[in-house]
Amino acid sequence: MDMSVFDLFKIGIGPSSSHTVGPMVAARRFLLEAGSVDNATGVEAHLFGSLALTGVGHGTDKAVILGLLGETPQDTDPDSADDKVDEVRLDGRIRLLGGREVPFVLGFHKSESLPEHPNGMRFALTRADGSIFEKTYYSIGGGFIRAAGEAQAEAAAGGAPIPFPFDTMDQLLALGRDSGLRIPDMLRANEEARMSREQLDAGLDRIWHVMNDCISHGLVTPGQLPGGLNVKRRAADLWKQAQCATASDRANQLPHDALHHVTLYAMAVNEENAAGGRVVTAPTNGAAGIIPAVLRYYAEDCNPSNPVAGLRDFLLTASAIGMLCKRNASISGAEVGCQGEVGVACAMAAAGLVAALGGTNAQIENAAEIGIEHHLGMTCDPIGGLVQIPCIERNGMGAIKAITAASLSLKGDGTHFVSLDNVIETMRQTGADMQVKYKETSLGGLATIHVISVNQPAC
Known part of the structure; x- marks a missing residue:
């Protein structure tokens, strides 16, 4: 079994692990994988399937913004989160993890689902040279995420062997x-x-x-x-x-x-x-x-x-x-x-x-x-x-x-x-x-x- 007790029990914020915690983690991971954002000119996030249909009620839009700001579920202050999100919504711009402020677009695609899971999201970062870094993630329940094409067990690769492995x-x-x-x-x-x-x-x-x-x-x-x-x-x-x-x-x-x-x-x-x-x-x-x-x-x-x-x-x-x-x-x-x-x-x-x-x-x-x-x-x-x-x-x-x-x-x-x-x-x-x-x-x-x-x- 490639999971830990602390994978099942994660400290975060409400209202949803799959629609709030997972998208926040995915948004932050996207920026980390994108590397430097010094020459970024814009960022977009697009939600599909269940994330789009119930995303507003489940706080997915708020979670994506917080993740792009560099917040983590376990460290986010629930009392200050709304003020940070409201500022981004008001300005239409976001100060990315790393410090650069760029225009921000968030799209809800209620009639379209991505192939690997109902909770799909796609991020795109544009750069001054015209290049685009794009990646798709899935929030697969309980705050777990995986990138498109990524095997569920990949995240645990290289872990220490355990004395009592079990799958059933x-x-x-x-x-x-x-x-x-x-x-x-x-x-x-x-x-x-x-x-x-x-x-x-x-x-x-x-x-x-x-x-x-x-x-x-x-x-x-x-x-x-x-x-x-x-x-x-x-x-x-x-x-x-x-x-x-x-x-x-x-x-x-x-x-x-x-x-x-x-x-x-x-x-x-x-x-x-x-x-x-x-x-x-x-x-x-x-x-x-x-x-x-x-x-x-x-x-x-x-x-x-x-x-x-x-x-x-x-x-x-x-x-x-x-x-x-x-x-x-x-x-x-x-x-x-x-x-x-x-x-x-x-x-x-x-x-x-x-x-x-x-x-x-x-x-x-x-x-x-x-x-x-x-x-x-x-x-x-x-x-x-x-x-x-x-x-x-x-x-x-x-x-x-x-x-x-x-x-x-x-x-x-x-x-x-x-x-x-x-x-x-x-x-x-x-x-x-x-x-x-x-x-x-x-x-x-x-x-x-x-x-x-x-x-x-x-x-």
Whole structure:
């Protein structure tokens, strides 16, 4: 497997890993590959397919500008990003990474897709001598990008060999049987072939801290989300209600009210994401709330004896599931629909929770399989091209499903009928069969409801 836990969990900004994080990375990489821009006379960026259809709602235009300015997703200040972008839009000129200011053109090609992936973008830099440096990139989900014609594994070429290589869950389970190790221990060994134990643990801890900070900020930030739908942020108000409940209110709580907090954790993250705040792709931004919500549930409600070790095992195990889904299917909503985003995040969270609670490898696989199986066929149909409806609530539901999947697997011995590998392949086939209008284009499904309500009078 040619991926790291830190490939699956990237710190960036909202609202989308494939439409915001990926294009920002691609724009910056384009300038680095172009070399000196001292004699540049202009730069153009052209978006195709899903990037064009939902790019404005997903912040792709903003991300491309930031990338050309030299910004990176992990270091961008969300509070100052809009001012930088507005200046470029107002002037029609951009100060490229390297310092030269040139005219800037951004094109949206909604009726045209590039051949290798629905999320295609093409950049062109003109020079004073009349030459043009042009390159095409694809944002393939979760903030991953690749240039046209570039093999997915190329980015990892030359990396250190790992002790437990795997491309399927069956292979990983076999490695576990042969070595006597649990999945998080094997993933740790693979990561420590690339970095020290101290670096790994520090990185995992930082991922959790950013996730937890995102939850905490979302739980105290009311207001309205940007984009024009006038969607009200609900997590903060609902959290305040829960915290201010009287003794009488608590006495009348129903048993399932205990999971209400988990839902709010997930919604808080995705409201932050929708507002362009700092989040961790897990494995995408559209599904970024599920893993943090279940992690916080583990830390606060499961009474772990060693929460730090458990949180690290959770993230390592979750990354293994994400790697398998990305390699053998997709984590891109534009490619396979939301089953590849919320469905995969649910499976990752379920597997991670089982590992943190001491489950066996078979139970970990069972939990992941349940998580994906019950999201098969889920479409990606954001209203208005915004990562808000149904995305925010969908994360809350995905977190609850992950906990349920973990509970079911922990109460069994890991034996089950359908393997995780089979479910991942089914997800891939289902995505291939799904109509394009249901794959992050906002041309079908729930995405059409808002259009109808605005443009057609009620009878």
